[in-house]
Amino acid sequence: MPKSDKLSSGGVKLLQEPQLAQFATVMADGAPQITPVWVDVEADGSHILINTAEGRLKTKNTSRNPDVAVSVVDAQNPWRYAVVRGKVVEHVHEGADDHIDRMAQKYLGQEKYPFRRPDEQRVILRIRPHHVLEQGVE
Amino acid sequence: MPKSDKLSSGGVKLLQEPQLAQFATVMADGAPQITPVWVDVEADGSHILINTAEGRLKTKNTSRNPDVAVSVVDAQNPWRYAVVRGKVVEHVHEGADDHIDRMAQKYLGQEKYPFRRPDEQRVILRIRPHHVLEQGVE
Numbered sequence: 001m002p003k004s005d006k007l008s009s010g011g012v013k014l015l016q017e018p019q020l021a022q023f024a025t026v027m028a029d030g031a032p033q034i035t036p037v038w039v040d041v042e043a044d045g046s047h048i049l050i051n052t053a054e055g056r057l058k059t060k061n062t063s064r065n066p067d068v069a070v071s072v073v074d075a076q077n078p079w080r081y082a083v084v085r086g087k088v089v090e091h092v093h094e095g096a097d098d099h100i101d102r103m104a105q106k107y108l109g110q111e112k113y114p115f116r117r118p119d120e121q122r123v124i125l126r127i128r129p130h131h132v133l134e135q136g137v138e
Numbered sequence: 139m140p141k142s143d144k145l146s147s148g149g150v151k152l153l154q155e156p157q158l159a160q161f162a163t164v165m166a167d168g169a170p171q172i173t174p175v176w177v178d179v180e181a182d183g184s185h186i187l188i189n190t191a192e193g194r195l196k197t198k199n200t201s202r203n204p205d206v207a208v209s210v211v212d213a214q215n216p217w218r219y220a221v222v223r224g225k226v227v228e229h230v231h232e233g234a235d236d237h238i239d240r241m242a243q244k245y246l247g248q249e250k251y252p253f254r255r256p257d258e259q260r261v262i263l264r265i266r267p268h269h270v271l272e273q274g275v276e
Contacts, residue, residue, distance in 0.1 A: 020216050022160040022209050024170040027223075031205035032162040032170040036219055067169035071160050075213045078158050081174055085165075 005130050007045030010137030011082040015041035015072055018107045023050055024069040025061035038103045048127040051100045053120040062088040062125055080136035086129040096122035143268050145183030148275030149220040153179035153210055156245045162207040163199035176241045186265040189238045191258040200226040200263055218274035224267035234260035
């Protein structure tokens with residue numbers, strides 16, 4: 001299993017598919033927490049992007065503690081996956097509304113994100129991997 | 139999303155299927171780590187079982203810090219899932235070899251676990267959930 005500090009082109013390809021990711025953050029008491037999430041990736045593999053909203057557990061946890069983990073396994077092939085440890089290096093508000101619409105296109109084939117709540121402020125958690133484990137990607 | 143401190147019968151059913159789980163533990167430095175794993179569940183939903191080996195990261199991390207999270211999403215239906223926060227209450231060695239063979243039957247349809255290493259000691263991490271979030275299970 002090749003280890004690296006960024007995603008390979010095969011890992012990027014996996015994350016560009018509409019594969020569900022699992023996102024782990026750390027609670028205030030130090031215990032881990034996981035959420036299934038949509039995921040995006042910068043084309044060079046240097047950052048993973050997760051779009052959430054202010055006030056959510058993921059946002060609160062990563063504001064306090066930027067250490068996270070992300071796992072993406074091909075839903076059709078459990079031997080093809082990328083597992084990442086990294087840090088949230090930025091909470092991005094600019095463009096986060098457009099970004100969640102793009103995620104809705106990717107995952108739902110819909111032009112607009114259908115679950116938006118009127119009062120929510122979307123935020124992109126920009127994650128820089130420092131340990132990447134990939135299996136079966138090419 | 140109903141919250142509970144144990145899996146519902148629908149959640150148990152999901153984990154009895156050969157669905158891949160994602161298992162989060164905490165590293166020595168407090169950062170989270172995720173691994174895709176096979177998963178088993180006690181029929182009453184009170185404990186989740188993950189079979190690993192001594193010396194592995196999962197075993198070392200949970201020996202130091204029993205706080206874990208487990209996420210199981212139906213590979214065919216991302217809206218059907220169980221997400222759990224809990225504690226490893228026991229590291230079970232007795233029966234762990236038979237148990238990994240049963241897991242190989244469940245996930246691979248093979249009578250014997252084919253990846254066993256001659257020098258490895260299998261161990262079951264017995265996890266007691268304290269926060270359970272289920273969606274779309276019945």
